[in-house]
Amino acid sequence: MTVDDHSIWGDETATVKLATDWAARRLVRETDPQSTARSASELAAAAGPTITATGIGADAALEVFDRVLEPATRAQDDPLNLAYIAAAPTRAAIAFDLVTSAANIFGGLWEAGAGAIYAENEALAWIVGLLGWPEGAGGCFVSGGTSGNLSALMTARETAKSRRGGRPAGGWQLACTANAHSSIRSAAKALDVEVVEVPMDARGHLTGAALRTVLEHSPDVFAVVASAGTTNEGLVDDLAEVAAVAHEFGVWLHVDGAYGGAGLAAPSVRALFDGIEQADSFIVDPHKWLFAPYDCCALLYRDPALARATHSQHANYLDHVDRESWNPSELALHLSRRARGLPLWFSLATHGTDRYRDAIEASLETSRAVAAAIRASDHLRLVREPELSVVVFDRPGWQPADYEAWSHATAVEGTMLCVPTTLDGETVLRLAFVNPATDAARVIEILDTLR
Numbered sequence: 001m002t003v004d005d006h007s008i009w010g011d012e013t014a015t016v017k018l019a020t021d022w023a024a025r026r027l028v029r030e031t032d033p034q035s036t037a038r039s040a041s042e043l044a045a046a047a048g049p050t051i052t053a054t055g056i057g058a059d060a061a062l063e064v065f066d067r068v069l070e071p072a073t074r075a076q077d078d079p080l081n082l083a084y085i086a087a088a089p090t091r092a093a094i095a096f097d098l099v100t101s102a103a104n105i106f107g108g109l110w111e112a113g114a115g116a117i118y119a120e121n122e123a124l125a126w127i128v129g130l131l132g133w134p135e136g137a138g139g140c141f142v143s144g145g146t147s148g149n150l151s152a153l154m155t156a157r158e159t160a161k162s163r164r165g166g167r168p169a170g171g172w173q174l175a176c177t178a179n180a181h182s183s184i185r186s187a188a189k190a191l192d193v194e195v196v197e198v199p200m201d202a203r204g205h206l207t208g209a210a211l212r213t214v215l216e217h218s219p220d221v222f223a224v225v226a227s228a229g230t231t232n233e234g235l236v237d238d239l240a241e242v243a244a245v246a247h248e249f250g251v252w253l254h255v256d257g258a259y260g261g262a263g264l265a266a267p268s269v270r271a272l273f274d275g276i277e278q279a280d281s282f283i284v285d286p287h288k289w290l291f292a293p294y295d296c297c298a299l300l301y302r303d304p305a306l307a308r309a310t311h312s313q314h315a316n317y318l319d320h321v322d323r324e325s326w327n328p329s330e331l332a333l334h335l336s337r338r339a340r341g342l343p344l345w346f347s348l349a350t351h352g353t354d355r356y357r358d359a360i361e362a363s364l365e366t367s368r369a370v371a372a373a374i375r376a377s378d379h380l381r382l383v384r385e386p387e388l389s390v391v392v393f394d395r396p397g398w399q400p401a402d403y404e405a406w407s408h409a410t411a412v413e414g415t416m417l418c419v420p421t422t423l424d425g426e427t428v429l430r431l432a433f434v435n436p437a438t439d440a441a442r443v444i445e446i447l448d449t450l451r
């Protein structure tokens with residue numbers, strides 16, 4: 001059957017062309033970092049009714065999307081979008097996201113998605129190589145760091161349950177620092193486990209010594225979460241020490257590298273990750289700093305059999321599933337899944353891993369150049385030396401309202417997106433560099449407006 005002979009949907013050929021032409025135009029369009037959210041009532045007024053009994057038709061729907069809806073979204077790929085953690089997918093990755101959708105692959109089971117899963121596993125194997133993990137390690141792609149962290153910690157908890165003979169009387173505990181990403185606390189809530197906070201060193205790292213003190217008094221800790229790139233500051237915990245202590249106490253080490261894990265591919269910062277080869281599970285979001293579109297998290301296990309024992313779903317209609325095959329649905333908290341790793345695979349295959357290394361190094365160089373300019377300036381203060389590509393600084397003399405006003409004005413003008421955050425209770429500014437197209441000189445020029 002072709003798109004033009006369906007008795008229900010009619011001829012969709014022109015609709016397909018309309019949508020794919022729009023996508024092709026967007027891929028080569030200039031963006032700007034304007035903050036463009038509008039209220040739902042404004043959007044309703046501008047868009048008019050779109051869901052009707054007979055449909056408004058593809059032309060009208062795309063017109064609304066183009067004129068009203070898409071302009072009310074933030075361009076994550078703009079080189080001057082330095083707020084939160086943006087995303088800078090390669091054109092190859094985005095184009096292949098369209099291909100992935102068009103191929104409409106069920107990526108949960110090998111029997112349905114073998115070719116796609118094979119390619120996803122090639123991309124995962126590159127990351128396993130960067131981690132220095134042994135043969136047999138592997139995982140799957142899930143929607144984001146939040147679900148990756150949850151799936152990994154669920155595996156850790158189930159593993160502890162079977163190794164230690166059931167749930168402790170007082171329940172399980174999870175150890176991390178206050179700098180661990182908020183999704184770790186969400187995972188703890190979902191798993192109904194208590195979070196034990198490990199005190200940080202002066203700079204905000206998790207260290208082996210502090211972890212030891214906690215584990216000596218907390219026998220029910222089943223996992224420790226270390227950060228390989230905290231979101232607020234880009235700090236990498238002391239992974240080697242933490243791994244040694246965690247394993248001495250029989251505790252699972254999960255490393256959250258959702259943002260910073262990309263640094264594994266960058267020789268200039270690789271040493272920060274030493275010890276990661278000992279971790280039991282790891283996540284990195286290719287939609288953050290590995291140039292893939294949303295939504296994509298690589299979730300990896302040193303021993304995937306433990307994930308399988310945790311996540312395999314069993315039901316009458318699933319009885320015939322070949323459990324010997326590599327089934328991504330058995331490695332995380334999901335069943336149906338799109339083959340969301342394919343855009344990363346295609347981009348890696350197209351550009352090669354050397355270019356990925358260079359692109360990550362480019363963001364690191366940009367962050368170093370901006371940090372150096374801030375250090376040398378007479379009106380700004382570098383609050384911390386950056387470890388990866390997040391630069392945190394302040395404008396001595398300014399109050400929170402001044403930061404808000406400047407951030408808002410630059411966003412509305414479309415000059416740059418840079419939002420305030422807090423560090424040790426103080427309001428500061430934060431720039432997160434993940435786009436190799438960001439021009440350090442332009443950023444430095446804009447920072448002059450903070451005078």
Ligand SMILES: Cc1ncc(COP(=O)(O)O)c(C=O)c1O
Nearest residue numbers: 144145146181183231256258259
């Ligand atoms: C360190 C870290 N972990 C986890 C997450 C959550 O990832 P996601 O937004 O993909 O769910 C983030 C998001 O910024 C992060 O920076």
